[in-house]
Amino acid sequence: MPCGIFSIRGSVKKGEKHMENDILLQVTDLHTHFFTDDGVVKAVDGVNFFVRKGRTLGIVGESGCGKSITALSILRLLDHPGRVVAGEIRFKGEELLSLTEKEMRAIRGCTISIIFQDPMTALNPVLTIGDQLSEVLLVHQGMSPHKAKVAVIDMLSRVGVTEPEKRFDQYVHVLSGGIQQRAMIAMALLCKPDLLLADEPTTALDVTIQAQILELMRDIQNDLETSIVFITHDLGVIAELAHDIVVMYAGKIVESAPVRELFNDPRHPYTQGLLKCLPRLDAEETELFTIRGIVPGPFDAVSGCPYHTRCRYAKSICRERIPMLEEVAPDHQAACWIGGDEYGTAGPILSTPSTREG
């Protein structure tokens, strides 16, 4: 496996300091809880990862596993009753959680920006595309409206919006989904951010547009050397774009590895399940694999490993103790008792990964 070319990793390895100045964003032990009337929901429960400069980190998981909340926590955009209760978010050496709201505003949309899933709802229906995009430059760079217009039109054409001068004066609802998402991306890139958080940016689009947007994001990364955190539930999308992947389940990271390593040698039963769910052109099965059961609800107290209720290999220890992320191969961590040292040899499926190629 030529793992060496994928030089970034998704999770923090203790004692590794030599590449530190290469790290743009480091999230350590992040806990985000929602204090609802019915009790506390641990949406993000002890998450560690880092993003290197100019690289893409993919965060994969089912709905409700805490992916989007992680992104919102980084930008501190959580609304009541959500709150980051513990952890560190270091961005360019600065602790974001200790900044004032004003300092945070200077970062949002400027050095860290975010792209949302549905551009139709994320763009204001009563403002023109031009008004909304220019606003970023007026606020962050104090540009004159005239200069901002030039910059916005330039950025729109860079992200492949056709007839940018015309689009500048149009409203969201007259644009196609692809153009809307390109406009969103243009808005996020106007200040040339160091970090781009992409929260399922292709989910609301059809497949051909999806491919174009992914292509665009790759080009952006090459041009601007922007780091990207790409959040998705779609492993097919992440395989194309990410250098490195963390898999989340019920607010925790269950596995993290460089992209090729993860696809070739998934260690956590959940990751294996997700990969098996993908349709394959070369497979003979006529029915797709499904992971039985559902993600535990926010108020379900699951003891031990959160995945044990759905895991085919669950043993008694899985129900009793929470597995920690441990190194299972170079640059590759998984949180699973079955693959862990305690039981010596791993389960049969784990030692012969089902998706290994050739």
Added chain:
Amino acid sequence: MQLFKNLDKDTRRKAKKLFTNPTAILGFTLLTVYILVAALAPVLAPPADPQNPYIIPRLGFLTEPQPPSAETIFGTTEGQYDIFYAVVWGTRTAFKIGFLVVFCTTLIGVAVGSVAGYYRGATDEILMRITDVFMSIPFLIAVIVLTTILGKGLDKVIIALIAFDWMDTARLLRGNVLQAREEEYVQAARSLGLNDLRIIIAHILPNTTFPVIIQATMRIGTLVVVASGLSFLGLGAPQDYADWGQIISYSRNWQGLEFWYTIFFPALGMVLFVLAWNLIGDALRDIFDPRLG
């Protein structure tokens, strides 16, 4: 319509609907007449003293009202005040009161409502309880009492009306803002690093103020009637000031249909004025409120 050529299709369709809607046409026609009367007041009824045009001229000191004649086409009241002059210049008074009160109350209501709705929690509680206190006092009594305390005069009436007529707007807007703040574009605006004030003014208000504008349109008419009522009671405009309520108060001593003109013309002015604003408000709501289709 050439005028709307550069607007987008939807706005153009709505504008067209507005200008072909019979209710709207009637409302706007009436309003245009009032605007013309107010604008042309110095021509229609030239003031004797251009420095104080609101002083109603007297044609004599006879107690009994005089019927319409060539000289005074609407007749005169007791004490020979010219009704035509009062109705014409009263239009200006009506516009002044209506616009000023509605403008100020809308401003207060929008400020209170948007802050309460946007920040929610304790801020919302405090502002809404204050609103409740103001709402718990009967409107007319509150206005009468406050005017009495402040003293006689149109400016005092305006202040009293402003103080007790902003609550509906605040409540209406708060509800809309509560809803709009959950929209994804608000979160997107926050993610761009905009401050709260900018988010409220540039992103939330354009999406929430339309019902407020409709409500404000309808309130103009009602407020003018209330102000006239206060003048009628002797709390508003001074004795010989051109105001519809004031001129009607001169007919308090005269019963029967013999002196119909002392009530009919000022009342007609008032009724059609209220009607014009209500028709416009109705038409705007029919066309722009999505909930009514």
